[in-house]
Amino acid sequence: MANKAQNGSKLIYYPSEDVIKNAHVQEYDQLYAQSIQDREKFWAEQAENIDWFKPYDKVLDDSAKPFYKWFTGGKINIVHNAIDRHLTTGKRNQLAMIWEGEPGDVRTLSYHALNREVCKFANVLKSMGVKKGDIVTIYMPQILELPIAMLACVKIGAAHSVVYGGFSSDALINRIEDAKSKLIITADGGYRRGKTTQLKEIVNEAIRQCPTIEVCLCVKRTGEEVYMENGRDYWLHDLINLPNASPKCETVEMDSEDSLFILYTSGTTGKPKGVVHTHGGYTVYTSTTHRMVFDVKDYDRWWCAADPGWITGHSYIVYAPLINGSTIMLYEGAPNHPYPNRWWQMVEKYGITILYTSPTAIRGLMRYGETWPQRHDISSLRLLGSVGEPINPEAWRWYHEVIGNGKCPIMDTWWQTETGGFMITPLPITTLKPGSATKPFFGNEMAVVDKEGNAVGPGEEGRLVIKAPWPGMARTILKDPDRYVETYWKEYEKQGWYNAGDSARIDEDGDFWIIGRIDDVIKVSGYRLGTAEIESALVSHADVSEAAAIALPHDLKGNAIYTYAILRQGCEGSRELEKEIKEHVAKEIGPIAKPEKVTFTDSLPKTRSGKIMRRVLKARALGLDEGDLSTLEE
Ligand code: WTA
Numbered sequence: 001m002a003n004k005a006q007n008g009s010k011l012i013y014y015p016s017e018d019v020i021k022n023a024h025v026q027e028y029d030q031l032y033a034q035s036i037q038d039r040e041k042f043w044a045e046q047a048e049n050i051d052w053f054k055p056y057d058k059v060l061d062d063s064a065k066p067f068y069k070w071f072t073g074g075k076i077n078i079v080h081n082a083i084d085r086h087l088t089t090g091k092r093n094q095l096a097m098i099w100e101g102e103p104g105d106v107r108t109l110s111y112h113a114l115n116r117e118v119c120k121f122a123n124v125l126k127s128m129g130v131k132k133g134d135i136v137t138i139y140m141p142q143i144l145e146l147p148i149a150m151l152a153c154v155k156i157g158a159a160h161s162v163v164y165g166g167f168s169s170d171a172l173i174n175r176i177e178d179a180k181s182k183l184i185i186t187a188d189g190g191y192r193r194g195k196t197t198q199l200k201e202i203v204n205e206a207i208r209q210c211p212t213i214e215v216c217l218c219v220k221r222t223g224e225e226v227y228m229e230n231g232r233d234y235w236l237h238d239l240i241n242l243p244n245a246s247p248k249c250e251t252v253e254m255d256s257e258d259s260l261f262i263l264y265t266s267g268t269t270g271k272p273k274g275v276v277h278t279h280g281g282y283t284v285y286t287s288t289t290h291r292m293v294f295d296v297k298d299y300d301r302w303w304c305a306a307d308p309g310w311i312t313g314h315s316y317i318v319y320a321p322l323i324n325g326s327t328i329m330l331y332e333g334a335p336n337h338p339y340p341n342r343w344w345q346m347v348e349k350y351g352i353t354i355l356y357t358s359p360t361a362i363r364g365l366m367r368y369g370e371t372w373p374q375r376h377d378i379s380s381l382r383l384l385g386s387v388g389e390p391i392n393p394e395a396w397r398w399y400h401e402v403i404g405n406g407k408c409p410i411m412d413t414w415w416q417t418e419t420g421g422f423m424i425t426p427l428p429i430t431t432l433k434p435g436s437a438t439k440p441f442f443g444n445e446m447a448v449v450d451k452e453g454n455a456v457g458p459g460e461e462g463r464l465v466i467k468a469p470w471p472g473m474a475r476t477i478l479k480d481p482d483r484y485v486e487t488y489w490k491e492y493e494k495q496g497w498y499n500a501g502d503s504a505r506i507d508e509d510g511d512f513w514i515i516g517r518i519d520d521v522i523k524v525s526g527y528r529l530g531t532a533e534i535e536s537a538l539v540s541h542a543d544v545s546e547a548a549a550i551a552l553p554h555d556l557k558g559n560a561i562y563t564y565a566i567l568r569q570g571c572e573g574s575r576e577l578e579k580e581i582k583e584h585v586a587k588e589i590g591p592i593a594k595p596e597k598v599t600f601t602d603s604l605p606k607t608r609s610g611k612i613m614r615r616v617l618k619a620r621a622l623g624l625d626e627g628d629l630s631t632l633e634e
Pocket of ligand 1: 416
């Protein structure tokens with residue numbers, strides 16, 4: 001059993017002896033000190049766990065700061081590390097993926113079978129003209145063909161841009177246009193809460209406005225009738241069974257710094273940023289963090305219950321676990337469908353040993369009480385993880401006691417789309433504090449500072465910065481390097497630090513406590529949205545002339561979206577209009593962006609230069625002090 005101890009006012013938990021005994025990493029302080037002292041040596045050692053077609057010349061090239069390069073001169077392909085190299089070992093016949101659809105259908109793939117499916121898919125892509133350097137857009141439900149499609153693109157040297165299947169056609173259009181994709185991969189639909197989603201319809205709508213798209217590959221999932229355009233749209237099952245879709249396909253040699261994928265994420269302006277990750281550094285970083293933090297072993301059954309359409313899914317459903325040769329669990333649908341025991345039933349059924357999910361999911365399941373998990377034998381679990389937003393101590397304790405039976409340490413991992421992998425996290429051998437992501441991972445120097453860059457005192461709130469480069473870092477924003485510099489590196493240009501956009505505290509023990517975003521990004525249920533995107537969706541409604549969006553605390557979702565709208569002349573605010581505007585935003589961006597409330601107002605607090613002062617709206621809504629109002633317009 002894990003021990004807990006009272007240290008001053010804080011509750012500290014210790015991992016159990018069982019977990020500590022066989023952990024890959026046995027010690028933190030000394031290894032951390034060494035990793036900081038000689039960062040390049042640390043990462044060079046980790047890079048030895050990776051197969052290189054040609055060894056790299058240099059670990060870190062910092063000649064064009066902040067455009068750092070890692071493992072330059074090396075030739076690599078992440079797919080060779082994730083699949084090919086396992087085929088000549090006993091791993092070949094081990095399960096790579098277990099997938100369960102929401103209706104209860106099950107598919108499994110060994111590494112051998114995964115390779116076959118990826119090769120066939122890759123040959124289909126080649127036959128459709130996909131080449132090295134292309135960006136393929138993927139818009140799919142959570143079915144096995146999603147990771148297969150990602151791996152198939154990368155195998156032949158193309159980069160993927162996965163767009164979360166819950167986004168609307170407008171969000172999809174923006175992303176296709178920016179990436180200039182010629183090919184899109186989708187499905188007729190998927191299952192969610194007993195209903196089907198109509199993905200192909202949304203894709204059809206998007207393609208009408210995206211002239212770059214020449215080919216649409218469609219996977220049959222629901223079997224519902226969909227419109228297929230002759231000469232443009234193809235069913236995957238028709239092509240994949242043709243003789244040219246052979247089960248063999250060469251993995252293309254890539255440069256360490258060649259693009260691996262683009263992932264769009266919300267920033268402070270309406271236009272989403274295409275964050276670019278590359279082969280070499282990302283391969284080393286994600287696999288090292290996954291192995292050390294979750295202590296992954298051959299016998300583990302790893303379940304990262306995120307959507308592959310977000311960074312968590314990219315790094316820790318698909319790439320890192322495959323590189324480490326794990327067996328991955330994937331589930332298509334909602335955690336509470338048809339009953340709130342669905343997840344626990346699957347943990348028992350498949351003998352899941354590590355579960356990694358979001359505080360929102362935990363809070364959502366906690367709501368149904370402990371009898372649901374208690375119906376199942378979930379004692380196979382040995383480690384738990386949390387990501388995406390701060391976890392409140394109450395949810396932490398429930399997760400620890402009820403799901404982890406008091407014996408599974410919880411890895412509360414802080415990181416971002418831009419960081420590629422975990423940055424601040426406990427290890428299975430370090431002390432835990434409910435609500436704290438604890439300490440920086442090896443090689444990472446982090447601090448909490450004020451506006452000028454001075455470290456704030458213990459327990460004081462400040463801005464979270466990363467002081468040194470790490471291999472998993474984003475390399476740029478697609479087609480907009482200036483925005484990359486502006487967004488992350490401008491604020492602390494003098495010091496050369498990365499500005500994370502989060503506020504945080506460090507306590508007397510050096511443990512980090514993340515408070516939340518301080519820029520115009522909102523985290524709703526762990527999903528990342530921009531206030532600017534929500535506002536532009538609001539003003540695209542015919543009756544709205546100006547709008548503002550803020551985040552207010554929410555018991556279940558962490559944050560909820562509250563909006564303010566100034567109506568056009570002659571329009572009258574009403575309950576019906578509020579409902580209509582909410583639906584409009586959900587349709588423009590996706591259901592996750594639906595506002596909790598729309599308040600009609602005659603004016604919005606603005607600076608003299610016309611910027612909306614969201615912090616004033618927030619302070620008012622929470623009944624707090626409005627702070628410095630000197631820049632407020634009359
Ligand atoms: C927040 C998700 C507290 C944070 C991997 C960050 C967290 C943003 C944690 C990035 C955590 C992520 N504790 N907050 N353990 N993990 N966040 O890009 O605000 O979707 O800046 O990446 O999520 O969100 P993104």
